Amino acid sequence: xxxxxxxxxxxxxxxxxxxxxxxxxxxxxxxxxxxxxxxxxxxxxxxxxxxxxxxxxxxxxxxxxxxxxxxxxxxxxxxxxxxxxxxxxxxxxxxxxxxxxxxxxxxxxxxxxxxxxxxxxxxxxxxxxxxxxxxxxxxxxxxxxxxxxxxxxxxxxxxxxxxxxxxxxxxxxxxxxxxxxxxxxxxxxxxxxxxxxxxxxxxxxxxxxxxxxxxxxxxxxxxxxxxxxxxxxxxxxxxxxxxxxxxxxxxxxxxxxxxxxxxxxxxxxxxxxxxxxxxxxxxxxxxxxxxxxxxxxxxxxxxxxxxxxxxxxxxxxxxxxxxxxxxxxxxxxxxxxxxx
Amino acid sequence: xxxxxxxxxxxxxxxxxxxxxxxxxxxxxxxxxxxxxxxxxxxxxxxxxxxxxxxxxxxxxxxxxxxxxxxxxxxxxxxxxxxxxxxxxxxxxxxxxxxxxxxxxxxxxxxxxxxxxxxxxxxxxxxxxxxxxxxxxxxxxxxxxxxxxxxxxxxxxxxxxxxxxxxxxxxxxxxxxxxxxxxxxxxxxxxxxxxxxxxxxxxxxxxxxxxxxxxxxxxxxxxxxxxxxxxxxxxxxxxxxxxxxxxxxxxxxxxxxxxxxxxxxxxxxxxxxxxxxxxxxxxxxxxxxxxxxxxxxxxxxxxxxxxxxxxxxxxxxxxxxxxxxxxxxxxxxxxxxxxx
DNA sequence: TAGCGACCAGAAAGCGGTTTCCCAACTAGC
DNA sequence: GCTAGTTGGGAAACCGCTTTCTGGTCGCTA
Numbered sequence: 001x002x003x004x005x006x007x008x009x010x011x012x013x014x015x016x017x018x019x020x021x022x023x024x025x026x027x028x029x030x031x032x033x034x035x036x037x038x039x040x041x042x043x044x045x046x047x048x049x050x051x052x053x054x055x056x057x058x059x060x061x062x063x064x065x066x067x068x069x070x071x072x073x074x075x076x077x078x079x080x081x082x083x084x085x086x087x088x089x090x091x092x093x094x095x096x097x098x099x100x101x102x103x104x105x106x107x108x109x110x111x112x113x114x115x116x117x118x119x120x121x122x123x124x125x126x127x128x129x130x131x132x133x134x135x136x137x138x139x140x141x142x143x144x145x146x147x148x149x150x151x152x153x154x155x156x157x158x159x160x161x162x163x164x165x166x167x168x169x170x171x172x173x174x175x176x177x178x179x180x181x182x183x184x185x186x187x188x189x190x191x192x193x194x195x196x197x198x199x200x201x202x203x204x205x206x207x208x209x210x211x212x213x214x215x216x217x218x219x220x221x222x223x224x225x226x227x228x229x230x231x232x233x234x235x236x237x238x239x240x241x242x243x244x245x246x247x248x249x250x251x252x253x254x255x256x257x258x259x260x261x262x263x264x265x266x267x268x269x270x271x272x273x274x275x276x277x278x279x280x281x282x283x284x285x286x287x288x289x290x291x292x293x294x295x296x297x298x299x300x301x302x303x304x305x306x307x308x309x310x311x312x313x314x315x316x317x318x319x320x321x322x323x324x325x326x327x328x329x330x331x332x333x334x335x336x337x338x339x340x
Numbered sequence: 341x342x343x344x345x346x347x348x349x350x351x352x353x354x355x356x357x358x359x360x361x362x363x364x365x366x367x368x369x370x371x372x373x374x375x376x377x378x379x380x381x382x383x384x385x386x387x388x389x390x391x392x393x394x395x396x397x398x399x400x401x402x403x404x405x406x407x408x409x410x411x412x413x414x415x416x417x418x419x420x421x422x423x424x425x426x427x428x429x430x431x432x433x434x435x436x437x438x439x440x441x442x443x444x445x446x447x448x449x450x451x452x453x454x455x456x457x458x459x460x461x462x463x464x465x466x467x468x469x470x471x472x473x474x475x476x477x478x479x480x481x482x483x484x485x486x487x488x489x490x491x492x493x494x495x496x497x498x499x500x501x502x503x504x505x506x507x508x509x510x511x512x513x514x515x516x517x518x519x520x521x522x523x524x525x526x527x528x529x530x531x532x533x534x535x536x537x538x539x540x541x542x543x544x545x546x547x548x549x550x551x552x553x554x555x556x557x558x559x560x561x562x563x564x565x566x567x568x569x570x571x572x573x574x575x576x577x578x579x580x581x582x583x584x585x586x587x588x589x590x591x592x593x594x595x596x597x598x599x600x601x602x603x604x605x606x607x608x609x610x611x612x613x614x615x616x617x618x619x620x621x622x623x624x625x626x627x628x629x630x631x632x633x634x635x636x637x638x639x640x641x642x643x644x645x646x647x648x649x650x651x652x653x654x655x656x657x658x659x660x661x662x663x664x665x666x667x668x669x670x671x672x673x674x675x676x677x678x679x680x
Numbered sequence: 681t682a683g684c685g686a687c688c689a690g691a692a693a694g695c696g697g698t699t700t701c702c703c704a705a706c707t708a709g710c
Numbered sequence: 711g712c713t714a715g716t717t718g719g720g721a722a723a724c725c726g727c728t729t730t731c732t733g734g735t736c737g738c739t740a
Contacts, residue, residue, distance in 0.1 A: 009696055020720045025698055035718070055460050056405065057696035059396045061725050067439065067460070075425040076620075085415040088442050097460065099407065099439050102428050120395045120407070120437065224624050258624040280416075284564050284598040286626045349726055360690045365728055375688070397726035401695050 008049045017045040028053060068307055069099040069117035071110070072127040077222065078279040079249070079296060080127055083149060086300020087125065094308060096122075107131055107192055111139055118143040123307045125149060130192040145310030147303050151194040159306040160319040161299055165195050165276075168292040168324040169202025172246050172274050173210065175290070175326055180335035181244040181272060182213050185237040187220035187230050187256065189248030196248060199276070203246075216242060220252050227255025231263065238271055243335050250275035250282045250291050257285065257331065268333035278327050287330030294324050348389045357385040368393060408647055409439040409457035411450070412467040417562065418591070418619040419636060420467055423489060426640020427465065434648060436462075447471055447532060451479055458483040463647045465489060470532040485650030487643050491534040499646040500659040501639055505535050505616075508632040508664040509542025512586050512614050513550065515630070515666055520675035521584040521612060522553050525577040527560035527570050527596065529588030536588060539616075556582060560592050567595025571603065578611055583675050590615035590622045590631055597625065597671065608673035618667050627670030634664050 010028075014021045019038055026034050027042040045051070059065035068091060072080045088098050101117045103110050107130045118124045123145040129136055133153070140146055140158050148160045169186075176184055186203055189196035203215050218233035220226050227247060234245055234256060247253035253275030257267055267273050267287060275282060278293035299322065306317045350368075354361045359378055366374050367382040385391070399405045408431060412420045428438050441457045443450050447470045458464045463485040469476055473493070480486055480498050488500045509526075516524055526543055529536035543555050558573035560566050567587060574585055574596060587593035593615030597607055607613050607627060615622060618633035639662065646657045 007696095010698095011696080021697080022699080022720060022722095023718090026719085029698080031699085033718075038719085052455075052459060054400075054696055056396060056399045057725090058698080059725095060394075060400050060696080060727090061698050063725080065396060065460075069437075075428065076421060081416060081421055084440070085442060088415065088440055089444065092441070097409075097439050097441060097457065099437050100424070100428055101432070101437060102425060104429065115392075117437065119392060224620055228624070254621070255624055258626065258628075261626050280564055281594070281621055284568070284595055286598065286601050288598075347726095350728095351726080361727080362690060362692095362729080363688090366689090369728080371729085373688075378689085394726055397695090398728080399695095400697090400726080401728045403695080 007054070008051045010051070010053065013042065013045050013049060013051050016049060017041045064122050064311070065120070066096050067099055067121045068096055068123045068125065068304075068311075069101060069121040070125040070127060071101045071103060071114050071117055071129070073103050073105045073130055074222070075100065075102045078251070078281075079277050079294065082296025083127065083300040083303065086297035087304050088300070089297075090301040090304035091307075094304075096304075096308075098125075103130075105130065105190070105192075111135060114139060114143060118146070122311050123147070125303055125307065126151070128193065128195060130190075130194075145307065147306045147310070149299065149303060152198070157316050159310070159317050160321075161302050161306065162319070162321050163195070163294050163299075164321045164323050165198035166202040166205060168276060169199045169246065170206045170209065171324070171326050172276075172292060173203070173206035173213065173215070175328065176244045176246070176272060176274070176332065177210050177213060179244075179272065179332060182335075183237075183240075183242045184213065184215045184244045184246060185234055185242045186215055186217045187227065187234065187245060187247045187252055188217055189220060189222050189252070193222070199248065215246075216240075220248050222249060222251065224251045224255035224258075227252035227257075228259045230256055231259035234260075234271075235263070235265070238265070242271075244272040244332065245274070247273065247275050249277045250279045250289060253289055253291070253331075254281060254285055257289070267331050269336065272332040272335075274332050276324070278324075282327070283329065285331070290329045290332040291327050292324035293327045295322055298322075347394070348391045350391070350393065353382065353385045353389060353391050356389060357381040404651070405460070405462050406436050407439055407461045408436055408463045408465065408651075409441060409461040410465040410467060411441045411443060411454050411457055411469070413443050413445045413470055414562070415440065415442045418621075419589070419617050419634065422636025423467065423640040423643065426637035427644050428640070429637075430641040430644035431647075434644075436644075436648075443470075445470065445530070445532075451475060454479060454483055458486075462651050463487070465643055465647065466491070468533065468535060470530075470534075485647065487646045487650070489639065489643060492538070497656050499650075499657050500661075501642050501646065502659070502661050503535070503634050503639075504661045504663050505538035506542040506545060508616060509539045509586065510546045510549065511664070511666050512616075512632060513543070513546035513553065513555070515668065516584045516586070516612060516614070516672065517550050517553060519584075519612065519672060522675075523577075523580075523582040523584075524553065524555045525574055525582045525585045526555055526557045527567065527574065527585060527587045527592055528557055529560060529562050529592070533562070539588065555586075556580075560588050562589060562591065564591045564595035564598075567592035567597075568599045570596055571599035574600075574611075575603070575605070578605070582611075584612035584672065585614070587613065587615050589617045590619045590629060593629055593631070593671075594621060594625055597629070607671050609676065612672040612675075614672050616664070618664075622667070623669065625671070630669045630672040631667050632664035633667045635662055638662075 014024045110131045124143045126148045128150040150162045220230045275291040278291040282289040282291045354364045450471045464483045466488045468490040490502045560570045615631040618631040622629040622631045
């Protein structure tokens with residue numbers, strides 16, 4: 001692309017080397033057997049002219065452009081950043097690049113952005129799509145090859161790479177239960193987030209497994225300030241008897257912890273707090289944040305592998321659900337003997 | 341792109357509407373005036389067939405992609421993430437998408453990655469390129485239109501959008517000086533980082549402005565664990581008389597603070613600490629981190645504006661250097677009366 | 681009424697590659 | 711020595727659009 005003054009084309013190379021375009025193309029792609037002497041001449045001409053084939057022209061005829069798109073609700077979310085990084089590095093190893101499209105949590109634009117992005121690329125990654133399920137199913141038909149991240153879509157012909165939030169929350173509740181907590185607050189995520197729904201299922205299952213536990217839900221969000229703002233509700237729950245908090249993710253947990261510290265509530269003495277995702281900062285908070293660790297980079301890689309298989313016409317590989325690993329740190333502790 | 345079974349083409353639409361391809365194209369692009377009745381028919385056919393023009397074919401003839409590439413040393417750096425987000429949103433408003441290429445701090449690959457990325461796109465953003473200046477100057481010639489972020493390149497015909505790290509560090513030193521600090525440690529960044537060099541210039545200037553101040557440099561890095569690992573050196577400096585620390589960036593500062601807290605060093609009572617970038621987490625640390633605020637999103641937007649101007653054949657707009665704003669928070673305080 | 685622009689739609693020429701198709705030359709077989 | 715089979719390279723078609731160029735209509739002026 002671009003205003004480079006009349007970039008050299010394959011025709012120039014052919015003329016310079018005194019052969020046909022077809023031969024240059026064959027040398028470039030190592031397709032058929034070509035006279036070694038011609039190969040030499042062509043290579044020399046290419047080097048001399050500094051020729052680089054136009055990816056666009058190639059794309060047009062090949063029907064592929066070695067680019068995949070990743071559609072994501074919010075590029076500032078560390079989880080998506082990690083996945084993007086993993087995807088980008090893995091794809092680069094195979095000569096692919098990734099295009100990003102941030103929907104800015106705007107549910108209504110998701111479909112159009114996805115369609116448009118898909119058109120420019122060979123395949124699509126839908127990261128935590130927020131749209132209603134019916135719409136998503138319809139969309140997925142249109143944009144194949146596609147891989148979905150962090151949103152279950154049972155029965156669909158699409159690989160889904162995700163995190164087992166249900167199990168993660170259950171593990172977290174188990175952990176808190178082991179520590180003696182019986183009253184827990186769950187600070188929820190964005191209402192449109194499917195992984196929030198999963199977490200709530202986890203809450204429900206945990207309740208079934210622990211009849212002696214009660215879990216209250218308080219509204220939250222997905223970012224630091226959401227957690228910060230949730231402190232009032234959390235404190236209300238605390239006064240009501242809650243001794244531990246599970247936050248939608250680490251950002252919410254960290255924001256909440258900041259506010260609690262300001263208010264003189266000591267973690268974990270007064271209140272245990274756990275997050276989710278194990279973002280880099282989690283291990284550096286004060287106190288260090290107990291969290292469910294999610295292999296962000298590896299998710300990105302797995303997404304790429306499935307994408308590549310699909311692009312190459314392979315079968316729809318099985319979906320995969322990563323079991324998050326409990327990372328016990330200082331922000332959760334055994335319940336204080338008795339509430340004063 | 342892609343294996344959609346024989347996607348409908350402009351020829352199909354033309355046939356369906358009973359007009360020529362040229363007319364369909366004209367309707368699509370609103371180029372010349374077309375008989376309203378034909379416009380109707382074409383629109384109807386487009387809708388009925390669900391036709392979407394191929395971006396690739398368009399690119400080939402237009403010589404433009406409506407895509408720009410951003411080359412960045414590390415996608416996990418919050419500064420670059422913020423810039424990417426700002427760039428991506430601003431570009432999207434003009435129908436452009438952005439391609440990311442992570443060089444993984446690999447200096448040797450930078451040039452090739454940049455060239456390759458540029459070929460696929462209409463323009464390039466080089467974020468904090470690490471390569472030697474001579475190489476960068478040569479590269480910049482080849483990949484125009486290009487905008488450089490966070491790396492000064494005096495005299496070059498390239499818009500540079502950056503942060504005034506020199507001034508930022510000076511302001512930070514002024515701030516600490518006001519608080520009574522005379523011995524300061526600077527935890528440095530990656531050796532190949534140009535902005536680290538800028539910060540060091542800031543240190544030098546600050547020293548010239550404050551003859552009564554002494555600043556020791558200790559090696560650091562750019563990430564949380566680099567800061568964490570720098571604690572020994574920082575403590576040595578502290579024992580040697582340093583009462584305040586300026587970290588390369590917030591991540592380093594936060595990592596350092598974590599370690600200091602573990603070691604029982606109280607911030608800011610025992611040691612004042614300041615970071616740079618004002619990442620979202622800075623305001624949520626304990627204590628909240630004093631930092632130099634950098635408008636990440638706006639930088640991304642400004643980059644886009646310059647890029648767009650260049651793409652449209654406009655002049656090389658002036659470079660811009662954002663003066664970071666001092667964000668005084670709890671991690672810096674007046675020096676304790678006298679060291680016991 | 682003849683003549684001249686203005687206007688609009690279709691045919692066709694690219695954009696820069698890849699690939700098919702075909703022909704020339706060369707090898708091998710009888 | 712002649713034909714069948716191989717091999718390698720060039721001409722040309724094609725990918726799906728945009729845009730120029732051409733030709734036919736229409737409306738206006740002289």
